[in-house]
Amino acid sequence: MNDHLFGDRFVRAVYDCCVAAHIDTMEIGYKNSDEKFSPAKNGPWKFCHEEDLRRVVGDNDTPLKLSCMADAGKSNWKKDIWPKKDSVLDVIRVAFYHYQLEEALDMIRDAKEKGYEVWGNMMAVTDTEEKDIDRCLAGLAESPADTIAIVDSYGTLLPEWTAYLTKKYVAVAAPAGKTVGIHAHNNQQLAFANSIEAVRNGAMTVDASLGGLGRGAGNCPMELLLGFLKNPKLDIRPVFECLERHFHILQNQMEWGPFPEFMITGQANKHPRAAIAAREGIERGNYAEFYDSVFGDKSNV
Template sequence: MFRPQIKVLDCTVRDGGLINNWQFSDDFVRKVFLALARSGVDYMEIGYKSSEKYFSRKDNGAWKFCTEEDLKRIIGDTGAKMKLSAMADIGRIDQEDIPLKKDSVLDMIRVACYVKEVDKGIRLAHQCIDKGYEATINLMAVSKVLERDLDEALDDLSKSQVETVYIVDSFGAMYSEQIHFLAKKYREALPGKELGIHAHNNQQLAFANTIEAIIAGANRIDATLYGMGRGAGNCPLELLLSFLKNPKFDIRPIFEVIQDLFIPLKTEVEWGYHIPYMITGVLNEHPRSGMKAMAEKNLPDLRKFYEGLLDDEPLE
């Protein structure tokens, strides 16, 4: 699959930080940054842009906030051409927390919002655009949304200045047919805008669903190193780059940083496919119950865990 319009965004530090409250060392983040830059990845999403009025640095690492001071410690004088992104959640950041683009090393702000608050998402994205940034809208948990509500949100987005809109399979619940259906719907509703995909791996379909979105026209593609991310994790970057067959990508720095950092890290913090995450994905539920189960010293009785989420009488 070679399509030069495709742009790859790695969100390892941002999404992976949901596992350890973004407590990554500067050395870790810098090595990830350099490996991604050398590999030819288009964007690195280095963390969240959040307000310290709502979150504490005592509980969260630097990549929950992505201040210019934090960012410049990593970028330094590397001269890397890769673009930098941060994600902003509605209600967790104030306008004054985002400087003008001319005063920032960030290139893009991705606004994450639910369909019911798309108006607020568009407002924040427009504020970022007015400040000089690229901006996207990531519509979360669309597997739970009624079609008429999604249609209304897409209609609002079609009238906005936002140039890229992401399908987000927040619960890892969707199959290729649903991805294809949504991609077609988004494309028809959003003429002239780019389509993106962010897939979670609860049913081990993140890579397959990402491929399906690419086939259906998505050009903005999310992935993470070694699939790192909250719960079941995300589409693995190393699989995606191998699939794309674009000569601008060099997978060798990716293998090196995975071997040096991520294989050892996986012995300390857990992510990836596990039965509790599979169950939440199959049932189209938020992974929080699976995360709670995985945090216990011993796994729960999986049948009872499943039946508890079904909220039904046990089968005989």
């Protein structure tokens, strides 16, 4: 949304909020290659260099775990992910498409050997054939990953589908001693509902963001998730404090949420890139025309 150009004070405010709310883990950014992506065009949270992290969180002397996302094909993981003993990070989450499974498994093994908690996140599950999901799950089950995540990149999942996938993932993950997570997008205003459905079916970890902040339609809002979990360990109030102090200005700088363009790509089981382009272009708000461009113009049929 903003090329990872969040200011240090904002990142620190979200970090403080996560600590105060007793959230388990904060994903602080991406571990992508600064050779493949321009450091001039992208903010520090695209790369999460150790000095940038420590400038904001110090040695993170709190129970909050810090995670980074590393994409297969986009990160220089051998070099950029340091041994855990030298990093303030605790968790490495490996994101990949099914056809990148081999590199992802290499990344998972590498991160585990370096001392991290590790996740395997196969993206775009709704656009992946069953045999490829099964192949990835089998690979992840044999890998040293701690958690396997259901990733609804396109915001296409419906609750019934989420329940089916959660059972499928748990059936493979549990015997291997791994847990299942859910990463939902809000294209159809179902990120929270799908997260609930995953939890009901055995998922142990849910991704959420303050105010649902996230590219395109955004993600599961933390303030809804905490209200649902009613876990006495968790405190929802710091989330509302952080939202009121730091998100009003953000909402003036950028937009996210389930706008019709994102609903349409979600319904179509498509990547939101066309919707993002439409929201940013002069065609913004021309919903019917955008609908035709995604689903095909049937107005003359």
